[in-house]
Amino acid sequence: MKASRAVAVFSLFFLSVAAFGQKPKNIKASRWNFFSPEQDVELGKEAAAQIEQQVAVVNNEQVFGYVNRIAGRLVKQPEAGQYPYTFKVVYDKSINAFALPGGPAYVHTGLISSAENEAQIAGVVAHEIAHVALRHGTAQASKANAAQLLAGIGGAMLGGGSMLGQLAQLGAGLGANSLLLKFSRDAESDADLLGARMMAKAGYDPVEMAVFFQKLEEEEKKAGHSTPQFLSDHPSPGNRVKAVSAEVKLMAKGLTYSKGDAAELQQVKQVINGMPEPPKAGVNFRKAGDPQSARPAGGGKQYRSQGLAFVYPDNWQVFPNQQSGELTVASPEGLVDKGGQPDIAYGAILSLQKVQNRDLRGNTQQYIAGIAKGNGLQMGNEGTRDLKVGGLPGLLHVLYGQSAFQGQKEVVLLVTADHPQGLFTLVMICPQGEYQASQPAFERLITSIEFPQR
Ligand SMILES: [Zn+2]
Structure with missing residues (x-):
C-alpha cells in the first residue's frame, strides 16, 4: 500500500511539471493605458462616426447578416469582454478589416471575397475582437504620447472636448499609420492567440485564422505586390500557423471545429460580386471654388x-x-x-x-x-x-x-x-x-x- 501511494504522488508531481511547461499564456490588457474602458468606447464611437463619412457601408441584409452571425458566435465568448461590439461591411475591394477601440468593427468586401472558408473570416473577426478586448489601440496611443496625453486628454476630458480631436492633434488620430489601428508584433501574437481561443469555443477551426494570414503574406511575396493594408496594420509576428497550432494543443479536449458553411459563403460572395460600385463616399466637395x-x-x-x-x-x-x-x-x-x-x-x-x-x-x-x-x-x-x-x-x-x-x-x-x-x-x-x-x-x-x- 505504502509503496503504491508513493508512486502515485511521484507521477502526479511529474504530470503537473509537464503541464506547467506548456501552460497557455495569460493574455491580458496592458495596465499602461491612460484611457478608461469607458473612454475606449467613447473614442471608438467618435472615430466610427468619422470613418463612416469616408467609407461606403454596405446595406445588404444578406451580407450584413452573414458577418454578424459569425461575429455573434465570437463575441459571446468570455475572451471578448463586455464591449458594445458592432460589425459592418464596407464596400472596398482591398483585403482588410479593422476595429476601433471599444467595439466598432468593419470588414471589407474584398476580405470576404478572398476568404477560402467561413472559419477564415471568423479568424479575422476574432483577431479584431481580441485587439478591442485587449485595448491595444489606446494602449499604443498611451505609450507613444504619454506626456501629451496626460496633459491633453486629461484636459479634454475635464473640458468635455473631443478625444479624437485631441488625439488627431498629436498625430494619433485616424488615418495612415494611426496608432489606434496599427499594432506591434507583440500585440499581433496576443490577438492571434486570444482570437484562436474565441474561435475554438465558438466551434471554428482556429488554425484557419493563421492560415489566412499566412496566405496573405505568401501572396505578397510571390507577386511582389505592395503590402495589403491588413498586413501593414497587423505586422506578422512570424510563423503564425505554428504558434496557433501550439495554442490549439493546449486547448480543452473534446471541442469540435469546423470550417463553416461553404454554400453560404459562396452565396455571399456572389451577392458581393453583383454589387454596383457605390458612389464615392466622403466630403461634399464644392462644384466651383473660390x-x-x-x-x-x-x-x-x-x-x-x-x-x-x-x-x-x-x-x-x-x-x-x-x-x-x-x-x-x-x-x-x-x-x-x-x-x-x-x-x-x-x-x-x-x-x-x-x-x-x-x-x-x-x-x-x-x-x-x-x-x-x-x-x-x-x-x-x-x-x-x-x-x-x-x-x-x-x-x-x-x-x-x-x-x-x-x-x-x-x-x-x-x-x-x-x-x-x-x-x-x-x-x-x-x-x-x-x-x-x-x-x-x-x-x-x-x-x-x-x-x-x-
Ligand atoms: Zn492585428
Whole structure:
C-alpha cells in the first residue's frame, strides 16, 4: 500500500511539471493605458462616426447578416469582454478589416471575397475582437504620447472636448499609420492567440485564422505586390500557423471545429460580386471654388505622427487617405469637385513612395513623369534646386498645369527627399494668381518638416 501511494504522488508531481511547461499564456490588457474602458468606447464611437463619412457601408441584409452571425458566435465568448461590439461591411475591394477601440468593427468586401472558408473570416473577426478586448489601440496611443496625453486628454476630458480631436492633434488620430489601428508584433501574437481561443469555443477551426494570414503574406511575396493594408496594420509576428497550432494543443479536449458553411459563403460572395460600385463616399466637395477663401491664413498648427511632423496654416486641415496613406493638407474650399472626384486645387499632398533604390534624382524623375501624365502638368524652366528636407537631401521642382478652379492656370511645387523608407514627396498646389499669397505658408511647410525617430 505504502509503496503504491508513493508512486502515485511521484507521477502526479511529474504530470503537473509537464503541464506547467506548456501552460497557455495569460493574455491580458496592458495596465499602461491612460484611457478608461469607458473612454475606449467613447473614442471608438467618435472615430466610427468619422470613418463612416469616408467609407461606403454596405446595406445588404444578406451580407450584413452573414458577418454578424459569425461575429455573434465570437463575441459571446468570455475572451471578448463586455464591449458594445458592432460589425459592418464596407464596400472596398482591398483585403482588410479593422476595429476601433471599444467595439466598432468593419470588414471589407474584398476580405470576404478572398476568404477560402467561413472559419477564415471568423479568424479575422476574432483577431479584431481580441485587439478591442485587449485595448491595444489606446494602449499604443498611451505609450507613444504619454506626456501629451496626460496633459491633453486629461484636459479634454475635464473640458468635455473631443478625444479624437485631441488625439488627431498629436498625430494619433485616424488615418495612415494611426496608432489606434496599427499594432506591434507583440500585440499581433496576443490577438492571434486570444482570437484562436474565441474561435475554438465558438466551434471554428482556429488554425484557419493563421492560415489566412499566412496566405496573405505568401501572396505578397510571390507577386511582389505592395503590402495589403491588413498586413501593414497587423505586422506578422512570424510563423503564425505554428504558434496557433501550439495554442490549439493546449486547448480543452473534446471541442469540435469546423470550417463553416461553404454554400453560404459562396452565396455571399456572389451577392458581393453583383454589387454596383457605390458612389464615392466622403466630403461634399464644392462644384466651383473660390481660391481666396482657400488661401492659407494664420500662424500654423502642428501635425505630428510617429514618423512625420510639420506646420500647416490655421485654416487648413489634414485629410488622411486610408487607402493610399497620403496626407492631404488643405482648406475644404481648396478641394474642388472634378467629375465626381475631389481634386486639390489649393493645398498640399504628402506621401512616401516605395522605391527600389535610393537614387533621389532618378526616383524623382520617375515620380514627376507619373504625376505629369496623370494631371496634365508640364515642367517649368526653373530647373532643379537642391535643398534639405527635415535634414535629408532633397530636390525642388516647379510644374505648371490647369487649375481645378475654372479658367485658371496652376503652379505645382514638388519637393522630394531621400527618406530611408522611400521617396518622400510633398506636392504643393495653388492657382497661379495665388502664388505670391501662398508662398510664405508653403515655405513654412517645407522648412518645418521633421522625420522624428520612431
Ligand atoms: Zn492585428
